Amino acid sequence: MSEPFARVTSRVISIPRANIDTDQICPARFLKITDKANLADALFFDWRFTPDGKRREPVSFIDEPVNAGRQILLAGDNFGAGSSREHAPWALRAWGIRAIVSTSFADIFSGNALKNALLPIVVSAERLAALQALVATAPDGEWIVDLEAQTVTLPSGESFAFAIDPFARTMILAGTDEIGYVRSKLPAIEAWEATHPARVDTREGAAAR
Amino acid sequence: MAEQPRTILEKIWDDHVVASDPGAPAILAIDLHLVHEVTSPQAFTGLRERGLKIRKPGQTVATADHSIPTLDPSLPIADELARKQLAQIEENCREFGIPFHGKGSPTRGIVHVIGPELGLTQPGMTIVCGDSHTATHGAFGALAFGIGTSEIEMVLATQTLLQRKPKTFRVEVTGRLQPGVGAKDIILALIARIGIGGGTGHVFEYTSSAIRALSMEERMTVCNMSIEGGARAGLIAPDETTFAYLKGRKFAPQGAAWDAAVARWRKLPTDAGATYDRTIVIDGDRLEPMVTYGTNPGMGVAVTGQIPALSDVEPGARDDLERALAYMGLEAGSSIAGRKLDVVFIGSCTNGRIEDMRAAASVLRGRHVADGLRVLVVPGSQQVKAQAESEGLDEVFRAAGAEWRESGCSMCIAMNGDQLEPGEYGISTSNRNFQGRQGKGGRTFLASPLTAAASAVTGVVTDPRTLVAAPQSSAVEAH
Numbered sequence: 001m002s003e004p005f006a007r008v009t010s011r012v013i014s015i016p017r018a019n020i021d022t023d024q025i026c027p028a029r030f031l032k033i034t035d036k037a038n039l040a041d042a043l044f045f046d047w048r049f050t051p052d053g054k055r056r057e058p059v060s061f062i063d064e065p066v067n068a069g070r071q072i073l074l075a076g077d078n079f080g081a082g083s084s085r086e087h088a089p090w091a092l093r094a095w096g097i098r099a100i101v102s103t104s105f106a107d108i109f110s111g112n113a114l115k116n117a118l119l120p121i122v123v124s125a126e127r128l129a130a131l132q133a134l135v136a137t138a139p140d141g142e143w144i145v146d147l148e149a150q151t152v153t154l155p156s157g158e159s160f161a162f163a164i165d166p167f168a169r170t171m172i173l174a175g176t177d178e179i180g181y182v183r184s185k186l187p188a189i190e191a192w193e194a195t196h197p198a199r200v201d202t203r204e205g206a207a208a209r
Numbered sequence: 210m211a212e213q214p215r216t217i218l219e220k221i222w223d224d225h226v227v228a229s230d231p232g233a234p235a236i237l238a239i240d241l242h243l244v245h246e247v248t249s250p251q252a253f254t255g256l257r258e259r260g261l262k263i264r265k266p267g268q269t270v271a272t273a274d275h276s277i278p279t280l281d282p283s284l285p286i287a288d289e290l291a292r293k294q295l296a297q298i299e300e301n302c303r304e305f306g307i308p309f310h311g312k313g314s315p316t317r318g319i320v321h322v323i324g325p326e327l328g329l330t331q332p333g334m335t336i337v338c339g340d341s342h343t344a345t346h347g348a349f350g351a352l353a354f355g356i357g358t359s360e361i362e363m364v365l366a367t368q369t370l371l372q373r374k375p376k377t378f379r380v381e382v383t384g385r386l387q388p389g390v391g392a393k394d395i396i397l398a399l400i401a402r403i404g405i406g407g408g409t410g411h412v413f414e415y416t417s418s419a420i421r422a423l424s425m426e427e428r429m430t431v432c433n434m435s436i437e438g439g440a441r442a443g444l445i446a447p448d449e450t451t452f453a454y455l456k457g458r459k460f461a462p463q464g465a466a467w468d469a470a471v472a473r474w475r476k477l478p479t480d481a482g483a484t485y486d487r488t489i490v491i492d493g494d495r496l497e498p499m500v501t502y503g504t505n506p507g508m509g510v511a512v513t514g515q516i517p518a519l520s521d522v523e524p525g526a527r528d529d530l531e532r533a534l535a536y537m538g539l540e541a542g543s544s545i546a547g548r549k550l551d552v553v554f555i556g557s558c559t560n561g562r563i564e565d566m567r568a569a570a571s572v573l574r575g576r577h578v579a580d581g582l583r584v585l586v587v588p589g590s591q592q593v594k595a596q597a598e599s600e601g602l603d604e605v606f607r608a609a610g611a612e613w614r615e616s617g618c619s620m621c622i623a624m625n626g627d628q629l630e631p632g633e634y635g636i637s638t639s640n641r642n643f644q645g646r647q648g649k650g651g652r653t654f655l656a657s658p659l660t661a662a663a664s665a666v667t668g669v670v671t672d673p674r675t676l677v678a679a680p681q682s683s684a685v686e687a688h
Binding site for chain 2: 016017018019021023024027028029031032033034035036046051052077078081082083084085086089104105106107108111112115116165166167177178179181182183185186188189192193196198199200201202203
């Protein structure tokens with residue numbers, strides 16, 4: 001369960017590249033955990049460290065002291081491509097990211113992000129280019145991402161609206177998750193199941209029923 | 210009153226919507242939930258914290274595939290984290306009453322290989338798994354897609370998921386594939402055309418003659434990589450090929466239930482006149498064996514072709530290409546064939562089934578792998594392994610100088626110790642060539658089993674048609 005979340009005010013980290021896949025966000029060898037601990041250290045690990053484990057020179061953006069504590073990411077198209085690992089949004093959240101602005105997000109990543117109160121904010125290609133230029137010229141400007149109002153406000157005071165799944169928005173604003181909602185529908189689920197027998201029984205010996 | 214013509218996706222969708230509140234996603238019933246060791250532990254923890262049981266253990270099945278070693282199974286697991294993770298899935302399955310095909314079981318294997326071979330995967334079902342390659346099961350005309358760990362917990366707790374209806378995307382593959390060209394080449398060609406985000410928000414339906422001619426194993430290869438084209442699922446309407454594959458399998462319906470099931474399945478194919486949100490046509494007659502050169506699966510070309518020059522791509526994609534080629538150590542505009550290799554990996558949920566083993570063996574029989582090359586052949590399941598051994602394929606691989614392993618995901622995801630070393634070049638029948646995917650600093654060329662096996666013989670990226678046409682006993686020189 002997460003805390004209710006409505007807005008974040010932060011400076012921005014810009015990664016102007018497209019197709020950032022989940023193997024970059026959280027490499028597979030960090031998936032051997034059985035909990036969610038220490039994932040902040042795994043974030044963009046191979047961009048930060050050489051294969052023999054040395055910190056890269058110059059350091060990756062994520063390790064630049066100026067970027068510490070920033071909570072908004074600005075990224076290229078199709079962010080989160082690849083695997084279904086929820087470790088990717090867990091790692092981003094653990095590091096401190098609360099909102100990602102891009103022209104598109106991979107489907108599974110987007111769903112996983114929303115379930116972790118990490119906001120995938122979709123903008124047009126023109127807007128992305130303008131925002132990237134803005135961060136390049138004013139790297140220390142603070143943006144406000146407001147989930148309640150569904151707006152992003154830039155340092156100039158100018159703001160733009162964004163769309164987000166209304167159901168996910170309600171869940172995040174309330175700090176709740178979906179299991180309680182669906183469990184409240186159990187009578188409907190049971191009624192459906194009564195008229196739709198299970199197609200398969202995975203337990204041994206049940207095949208010849 | 211005539212019903213509105215529907216696509217197969219819409220039929221399966223309509224058949225599984227339990228309820229939908231205004232503004233909320235639909236509650237979609239899930240017929241089959243596949244579970245593995247990597248993405249599930251935190252979901253079981255969540256269930257315990259909520260004090261919930263699993264609602265439908267008989268619609269859930271688990272195996273161990275990602276972090277399990279492919280070496281001699283009697284050896285202890287060296288990696289402590291992997292050992293703990295594998296012990297955890299076993300304990301979770303015992304505690305929650307989930308059938309578990311674990312270490313030592315003759316039915317263990319990659320989750321997307323064992324579902325179909327056990328007959329658990331059936332047409333018209335909704336199937337989910339905490340793994341993006343769940344799309345594989347769409348080959349049977351099921352709606353099958355990958356989910357995150359929060360969704361795993363949801364399915365364990367309720368046997369449903371909250372979902373918005375995806376859009377439809379028809380992929381027509383016309384004509385007939387030429388010898389040496391296979392299912393892997395179809396899907397790599399599609400992704401090269403539309404890019405790795407091309408199918409976002411959609412479900413692919415693969416249609417037309419070149420798809421109809423594919424075996425179930427080949428259809429699984431195509432559907433498997435739907436996610437690499439950005440589509441969460443891809444499916445193929447069931448037909449006689451599908452029914453023939455399923456008949457008699459352990460968990461497939463039997464007797465009168467079989468006849469009733471087939472009658473139901475025959476109603477699944479898309480109705481005449483149904484419309485799709487998008488359509489693309491691929492000329493199957495003109496496809497060639499495909500190889501990727503870059504760091505995402507959309508960066509692929511025909512094996513006879515060239516790596517694009519910077520001027521060949523849109524200005525916005527140049528940075529991506531330059532970065533990819535810098536990582537791969539390749540030159541823009543150069544030929545892909547002839548690139549030197551260090552490792553060959555044949556296996557994975559994309560190409561680890563029995564027909565893939567046969568295809569690789571058909572090239573390696575009577576030949577030897579190139580000097581200094583490490584060649585790993587990893588069957589997709591213990592049943593594939595046993596079948597291959599009964600056909601003598603393991604001997605073909607060993608005699609050719611390849612390693613023959615226990616089943617698992619292995620070097621596709623490099624979590625179990627099977628991996629590329631930094632800087633090494635591998636040709637791989639798996640599904641992802643992302644930076645570091647097959648080991649830190651490793652460099653991957655994705656290709657079909659035929660292309661990988663041919664490349665194993667020569668030690669360089671090789672068009673399989675140059676070997677397949679040649680007598681198999683003759684010596685073959687690297688070109």
